[in-house]
Amino acid sequence: MSRPLRIALPKGRMMDEALLLFERMGAAIDPAARDTRRLILPSADGRFEFLPVKSGDVPVYVEAGVADAGVAGLDVLEEHGPDVLRPLDLGFGPCRLAVAGPADAAYPRLAGGGIPRVATKYVESARRYFAGRGVQVELVRISGSVELAPLLGLSDWIVDLVQTGRTLAENGLVVLDDISSSTARLIVNRASHKLRLDDHQRLIADLAKALEG
Amino acid sequence: MQTTLIPNVPPGSLDLLAGDVTRRRRVQRTWFMLAEALGYQEVIPPTFEYEEVFTRSGGPELAARLIRFVDRDGRLVALRADFTSAIARMVATRLADHPGPLRLSYAGKVYRQAPEAVGLRREIFQLGAELIGDPSPEADVEALRLVVGVMRELGVGEFQINLGDIRFIRPLLHGLPPDQALALRTAIDRKDRAALAAGAREFGAPAAVARALVELPELIGRGGVLKRARSLASGSEAEDAIERLRQVDALLSDDERRHVVYDLGEIRGLGYYSGIQFEVFVAGVGRAVGYGGRYDGLLAQYGADRPAVGFALETDALADLLRGDES
Numbered sequence A: 001m002s003r004p005l006r007i008a009l010p011k012g013r014m015m016d017e018a019l020l021l022f023e024r025m026g027a028a029i030d031p032a033a034r035d036t037r038r039l040i041l042p043s044a045d046g047r048f049e050f051l052p053v054k055s056g057d058v059p060v061y062v063e064a065g066v067a068d069a070g071v072a073g074l075d076v077l078e079e080h081g082p083d084v085l086r087p088l089d090l091g092f093g094p095c096r097l098a099v100a101g102p103a104d105a106a107y108p109r110l111a112g113g114g115i116p117r118v119a120t121k122y123v124e125s126a127r128r129y130f131a132g133r134g135v136q137v138e139l140v141r142i143s144g145s146v147e148l149a150p151l152l153g154l155s156d157w158i159v160d161l162v163q164t165g166r167t168l169a170e171n172g173l174v175v176l177d178d179i180s181s182s183t184a185r186l187i188v189n190r191a192s193h194k195l196r197l198d199d200h201q202r203l204i205a206d207l208a209k210a211l212e213g
Numbered sequence B: 001m002q003t004t005l006i007p008n009v010p011p012g013s014l015d016l017l018a019g020d021v022t023r024r025r026r027v028q029r030t031w032f033m034l035a036e037a038l039g040y041q042e043v044i045p046p047t048f049e050y051e052e053v054f055t056r057s058g059g060p061e062l063a064a065r066l067i068r069f070v071d072r073d074g075r076l077v078a079l080r081a082d083f084t085s086a087i088a089r090m091v092a093t094r095l096a097d098h099p100g101p102l103r104l105s106y107a108g109k110v111y112r113q114a115p116e117a118v119g120l121r122r123e124i125f126q127l128g129a130e131l132i133g134d135p136s137p138e139a140d141v142e143a144l145r146l147v148v149g150v151m152r153e154l155g156v157g158e159f160q161i162n163l164g165d166i167r168f169i170r171p172l173l174h175g176l177p178p179d180q181a182l183a184l185r186t187a188i189d190r191k192d193r194a195a196l197a198a199g200a201r202e203f204g205a206p207a208a209v210a211r212a213l214v215e216l217p218e219l220i221g222r223g224g225v226l227k228r229a230r231s232l233a234s235g236s237e238a239e240d241a242i243e244r245l246r247q248v249d250a251l252l253s254d255d256e257r258r259h260v261v262y263d264l265g266e267i268r269g270l271g272y273y274s275g276i277q278f279e280v281f282v283a284g285v286g287r288a289v290g291y292g293g294r295y296d297g298l299l300a301q302y303g304a305d306r307p308a309v310g311f312a313l314e315t316d317a318l319a320d321l322l323r324g325d326e327s
Helices: A013-024 A055-064 A074-080 A123-132 A148-152 A166-170 A190-195 A197-212 B018-037 B052-063 B083-094 B137-153 B166-173 B178-190 B193-202 B207-218 B224-232 B236-251 B315-326
Strands: A005-010 A048-053 A069-073 A085-089 A095-102 A117-120 A138-141 A157-162 A173-182 A184-188 B048-050 B068-070 B076-079 B102-111 B123-132 B159-165 B260-263 B276-282 B290-294 B308-314
Touching (some): A013 A048, A048 A055, A055 A074, A055 A184, A069 A074, A074 A123, A085 B193, A123 A138, A123 A157, A157 A173, A184 A197, A190 B159, A190 B276, B018 B102, B018 B123, B018 B315, B048 B052, B052 B083, B083 B102, B083 B308, B123 B137, B123 B315, B137 B290, B159 B166, B159 B236, B166 B236, B178 B193, B178 B207, B207 B224, B224 B236, B224 B260, B236 B276, B276 B308
Parallel strands (some): A117 A157
Antiparallel strands (some): A069 A184, A085 A184, A095 A157, A095 A173, B048 B076, B068 B076, B102 B123, B123 B308, B159 B276, B276 B290
């Protein structure tokens, strides 16, 4: 048998959901490797090697071809724009990208004019969204605790992922506008898809079947 | 006296030294030996051209990646982003009276803007050939044979040519408004069957077109795929595409055919391809190491309507493959 397909998975809840799906198609993680500190986790049936990485890094590994395929949220794909195949919507990990701000925030224009400041991790997606609506903003790229930005006066609004809205509410923020909704996608390296066609077609078909079941 | 040192080069620029140079030169020498033996003459197009040479031919993807500047007279010029466009311009203007067919080869750098990502340089070494003035399937095969030849001479045993024909896909998008055509092109490019099915439904595609669209991501494989594609072909243009691929298949030797996989669902090519198109893959390299195809309409844009077929290989990627030999 050829070497296992290497699958990059985003650490966290989305990885657990992805592994459940692989388990349903008979490719659970090898029990010997579970709960170890190994960086590459083989599946018990030998078909796959799972590579847990940070969610934003999944497209990087797959585009470069060091992982044959991966699981990434649509939000991450829209932000990074990697040149990869996206054959399947896996349906889990639903969230939406939204503009949020204090409940009394002026939107989409500031009271009395002025250029609004927007703090976000999703700079590209935010830039595209506001440009598409003809709203000029100043984007501030930060990498965590985005909800703090309006409270401390760093920005007027934020653009961030919203799952339940609880974190927003705890910080006195509300959704002002929806940008897009997202679910997890299977992504595949273009060259690997050509060179290992049978393996990839089987993976896509098996995942599609596991999703139905 | 105080001098200020220039500490570095811009991102995407590289100094090449030692082995990186010898390996590239070895690839180029191997290429020119083979090309010359088969009657291909080297040409050297200029390093920069009027930007229209690339914007008109290569489509929006290439246009967005040009490195441009303003010339003395105020006209926009661009660094050579594609040899084929430059050579088409050269042949249509300088060699318009040549009775043909013309066999031309080249090796050098192309310059393209690239996002900062893994291994994306802004100066890329390429090599390749153009066969101008011959519309036949034999000419298509000659181009493929050159690719197979240079890979063998370089000692790259395991490589794969994914071969399709853009005329199979084009009729499926015919007559759609630009935004719908773009949505389907994106779905085809990503091999997203669900989006293809949804698009076909939403845009009211006829049943035969919808069926072909959804099958596109799966139309990859050896000779048998041509039969399946033939049963999905809608209209004479798509039928011509399959007929041409069959002719090409019949002309290939068994040893050449071993490297060819038919791939009808690929639309990666630059905007100017008009018939067969292909990409070259090598195990362990995460992206295509070469691309080519037929571009019968391109020379007409410069005033000389002549059929042509050609390809470019990524010299940098081929040189990196040679690293294994040396250790």
